[in-house]
Amino acid sequence: MIDSLLVAFDSVLAYYHTIPHDVVIWIGIAFCISQSAMFSGLNLAFFSLNMLELEVEAAHGNKAATRMLSLRQDSNFLLTTILWGNVGINVLLTLLSDSVLIGASAFIFSTVFITLFGEILPQAYFSRNALKMASILTPLLRFYQFLLFPVAKPAALLLDGWLGKEGVTYLREKDLKRVIRKHVEADEAEVDHVEGIGALNFLSIDDIKVGQEGELVCPDSIIRLPVKMDLPVIPDIERSENDPFLRLVNSSGHNWVILADEAGEPLLLLDADGALRAALFDKDKAFDIYRFCHRPLVIR
Known part of the structure; x- marks a missing residue:
């Protein structure tokens, strides 16, 4: 078994030596650009949504938001991992490009190609698809957190002590x-x-x-009556349209009538419409006008 592995490894090394040196470097440059694009895009994707939005989406069962929220719980470690990774990849990219390009070609490659494909395009795409891309690349970012832990975690702890942990910002x-x-x-x-x-x-x-709140009380909607105990004494009612009290209630022209004592202190609110309807049109049923009265809430 071991002999087979050694033979396979020797075969890989032998094949590697057959590849031109420049081709290997360009493969490395392509890899670095892809990682630079990933880091710059993730930096925007992970922090374009605030914690409140992520918690709301996660509460609705959005699995992408749940995965994204798990990394945002330690936002400073997430930030330092992305920044350390991006800086490291860009430095490596510069070294590789300088080894195969010189002069104006190196400048054009760095300012145009890398900026376009390593910064502008990925950030534009990731900003429109933040949840999707952050969720897809979460496993790879966790690998980089493990790989860059010796430098990213101390920097994150420094930020924790200086700025504190990220909290949920609620709207006023x-x-x-x-x-x-x-x-x-x-x-x-x-x-x-x-x-x-x-x-x-x-x-x-x-x-x-x-x-x-409320409305001005019309004087016509106030009926003053004598009081017994704490209730107004309503006169006996004859269930006809000629009854004086029913005519007085109807003449107010309001849906609600205030039954007050002789000093004008409100004691009951009378549902005028309900009382008149029951008194005049439901004569086959017993009528008690106090059933249509309610205690008022008086705030001074």
Whole structure:
């Protein structure tokens, strides 16, 4: 078994020596450009989404977001791995290109080819497909974390001590309202106008003073009555349209009527529509006007 492995290894070495030196270097350059593209793209992909967006996507069962979030838990180690890897690859790329190119050709190769294929194109693509590419390349990045651990981890610990761990940045209420408004205005968003306005009103509840809510009470909707204990004494009602109390309730012209004491202190709220309907049109059923009364919440 060992003899077979040694023979195979010798065959590989023999084949390697038959490959021209320049070809090997160009293969190395191509590999370095691919790794430079990966690192520059991943730097943008991993940090283009904030922790809150990733947690929301992961909570929805997005496996790509879950894998991406696992690396973002130690964001400083992730960052230092990408930067150390990118710098190391670029240095190696420079050394290899200098060995086969000279003068203007080396300058053009470095500034045009490497910048285009190692920076611009991968970053443009990764920025539009951040979750997908970060998820696909997570195993390879974990390999680089293992490989670069001796230099990347100490740098990450230094950043942890200086800047602290990355946390979740939550939106302030006013910023959240702006986001909802933008979703309401956008035709392609899933939030329609009614849902958006409802959410905005709900967020605004705790910002509105009680005195700013409600409507002015019309004097015609207040009926003053004598009081017994803590309830207004409603006179006996004749279930006809000529009953004085029913006519008084109807004359207010409001859906709700305030039953107050003689000093004007509100005691009960009467559902005028329900009471009049039951008194005049449901005569086959027992009628108790107090069933249509509710205790008011009075805030001074």
